[in-house]
Amino acid sequence: MIGSKSGDPAIDVVDLRKTYREGWIRPKQQEALKGISLRVERGEIFGLLGGNGAGKTTFIKILLGIIRRTSGQATLLGYPAGDKRGRQLVGYLPENLRVPRHMTGLVALEYYGNLSGLTTSEVRKRRGPLLEKVGLAVRAKDPVRTYSKGMLQRLGLAQAMLHDPDIYILDEPTDGLDPSARAQVRSFLADLKQQGKTVFLNSHILQEVELICDRVAILDRGNLKQVERVENITSGRLTKNGSADARVELIVTFDLQGPPELIASVLASTVITSLQQFTPLEQRVVAKLGDQTEVDAIVDRLRSVGVSVVGLSRQRMSLEQHYLEIVAQAVTE
């Protein structure tokens, strides 16, 4: 029988498809997920990235049983997606939490806590420290209608944490938060990871994802384009298509001293995977290279014609740069 065992992955999805149908007479079909397979291990902080309409919210809603999949399999902590037992182990922050506006922050937490199966007295014991943690304690007695967007988001995070779930599913967790609150959220998430919890989040703020997540998946118009460790992306140790014999991409900046025409002629005659820019005034070349042999070849050629290599540095690739490249590739495919 399917059930949650500690060895089960946090999320396991195989060939997941979702087609929305709109209208009765001539139904219009929208394929939101086109066969996604993805596994998230327990204890990971995992980011799902993708542009507007990529299918991120659809994916989350299927996992939580809010909507039905068209085909494929999806389990959450070993339970089929939507199963009540799995759902109780999830802390969910929806994209737009709709809190009844007349409630105060304190009452709203009772309401959400009761929905998660906690008694009112359990909620009352837990909510004080949580409201402190999210920085909402001073406004806890005010009605929610007087809250700013960031305060609502803080309340949303508190309700997701209330029942001490095993997995957190967070749709844009730092949306609407000011820079110090964002830093606080990053530190909560790091604490959760320390406690062995799993965090699965959606975000458009890639600088933040880069700081928070262990691995990311890139979705593009319903297709899964890549699943990779953030560290591999940012250190440039990325292997294309994940295959073992794939070339490693390095982005290298050369600071040179010599006549610009000479430098230009060397660059023109050297095999470079992709020359990103040559700034004659600064005598700086930024190139994307296949491996160290290509770096050595360029240095040798430059040195042989009397150009000095005064600086050589390997650039980190930002997650944002990488994401934009993957999405741009997908458009041309």
Ligand SMILES: Nc1ncnc2c1ncn2[C@@H]1O[C@H](COP(=O)(O)OP(=O)(O)OP(=O)(O)O)[C@@H](O)[C@H]1O
């Ligand atoms: N209820 C619905 N009926 C019909 N189509 C829908 C419905 N919900 C979503 N879609 C479509 O499915 C696709 C995926 O939408 P989804 O909301 O999952 O994207 P998303 O990645 O979360 O986008 P965003 O970043 O803009 O929130 C889009 O083309 C969207 O128009």
